[in-house]
Amino acid sequence: MPVPTASAPAARTARAAITIVVLAALLSLQPVTTDVYLPALPALTQALGSTVAAGQLTLSALLLAFGCSQLVWGPLSDRFGRRPILLCGIVLYALASVGSVAAASMDWLILWRTVQGAAMGAVVMCARAIVRDLYDPVAGARAMSKALTGLGVVACLCAPVGGLLAQMLGWRAPLAAVTVYALACLLLVWRYLPETLARPNPRALQPGTLVRTWSLVLRHPTFWSYSLLTTASYGGLFTYLATSSFIFIGVLGLSRTHYGWVLFTSGLAYFLGTFLCRALMARWGLQRTVAIGGLLSITGGTLLAGAAFLGWHHPLALLCPFYIFALGHGIHQPCGQTGCVAPFPQAAGVASAFNGFMMMLLAFAIGLWLGQQSNNTIWPLVYGVWGCSIALAIVAWWPVQKFAPSS
Known part of the structure; x- marks a missing residue:
């Protein structure tokens, strides 16, 4: 019996909704990897007889591998398609997760977390490239905002679940939960996500093609504008993630x-920021939305610094300003991640990879700096977030306004 034509739009809507759910799950692998184990970070550092700097290296090394690996995964996905690279990355990620759970020393944990970060690069990079495969820039920003709303939900739950697991079952339990999440992502991709790259580039891996593609991406002002936006925004978030467990638990x-609920409320602020992003874009367009996000970022960072300078070293005095910064983060990430790949429909994997590499390179540098600044005070958190908020405002109000695609 023929299917009524009226069902076709409904079927397309259902497929689009499923795609957003799968993308949200894939993008959420990053906060799951970083946030679930944060409540257990001081305990695992002590249990493995290591130092605070080494404990923070389990995060910064993971993120450096995450960023660098995307430079490999990006061209591979442009050559072979998104789906095979996704599946390969998730399987490798799950295996590294099992290794992390079984680690008998801090050195082994750092090693397995590094492999985990490299595998995560394939997953997150492909998810961002898929958005460019399926949408134009402005529609892509809205779709990415929806997917990152799902990420916000997961991020809200990560720390409370991680804290509860660590308290009830020990520090290895949050790492085991990450493995379960990876397997769930594998099933989602296998079942619901077909190939989205219409025409893979058979020459994408040839040296000459790679050099031309890299040159095209790295010479484009739109790429740099939006990549600097996402990089500065992630730098502030990473500073918070890398220092907050030691500050809120150890210092405050x-x-x-x-502390799990501290991260829950921070994730909730980011979650609300993604809704605010869509509302602002509907009324003001892309450029003004980013400008408003810049205002939120610098307001939050400056209020955080002001509270610290006034001696208000209390959890709420730090959290309330950071909530404002997190609202801005919920605007900058969907706009920036789609904007940086918008000019490159045939090289979205490479553009997404370079964008991810920039974010993680800054995160690794901040991690090294934080390791040297660990002094049982709130100041590393304050200076890191404040500095990134100033950079965010400059980028949001100048290059993004000049080079943003028309909205």
Whole structure:
């Protein structure tokens, strides 16, 4: 019996909704990897007889591998398609997750987390490239915002779940939960995500083609404008993630459970920022939305610094300004991640890879700096977020306004 034509739009809508859900799950692998184990970070550092700097290296090394690996995964996905690279990355990620759970020393944990970061690069890079495969720039920003709303939900749950697991079952339990999440992502991709790259480039891996593609991407002002936006925004978030467990638990005296709720509320602010992004884009367009995000970022960073300079070293005095910064982060990431790949429909994998590499390179540099600044005070957090908020405002108000695609 023929299917009524009226069902075709409904079927397309359902497929689009499923795609957004799968993309949200894939993009959420990053906060799952970083946030779930944060409440257990002080405990695992102590249990493995290591230092705070080494404990932070389990995060910064993961993120450096995450960024560098995308430079490999990007051209591979342009050559062979998104789906095979995704599946390969998730399988490798799950195996590295098992290794992390079984690690008997900090050195082994750092090694397995590095492999995990490299595999995560394939997953997140492909998810960003898929958005460019399926949408034009402005529609892509809206779709990415929806996917990152899902990421916000997952991010809100990560720390409370991680804190509860660590408190009940020990520090290895959050790492085991990450493995379960990876397997769930594998099933989603296998079942619901077909290939999205219409015409893979058979010459994408040839040296001459790679050099021309890299040159095309790296010479484009739109790429740099949006990549600097996402990089500065992620730098502020990474500073918060890398320092918050030691500051809120070790310096300000919160329990691991309470710290989990600290990260929950921070994720909630980011979650609300993604909704704000879509509302602002509908009314003001892309450029003004980014400008408003820049205002939120610098306001949050400056209020955080002001509270610290006034001696208000209390959890709420730090959290309330950071919530404002997180709202801006919810605007900058969907706009920036889609904007940086918008000019490159045939090289979205490479553009996404370079964007991810820039974010993670800054995160690794910040991680090294934080390791040297660990002094049982709130100042590394304050200076890191404030500095990134200033950079964000400059980028949002100048190059993005000049080079943004028309909205």
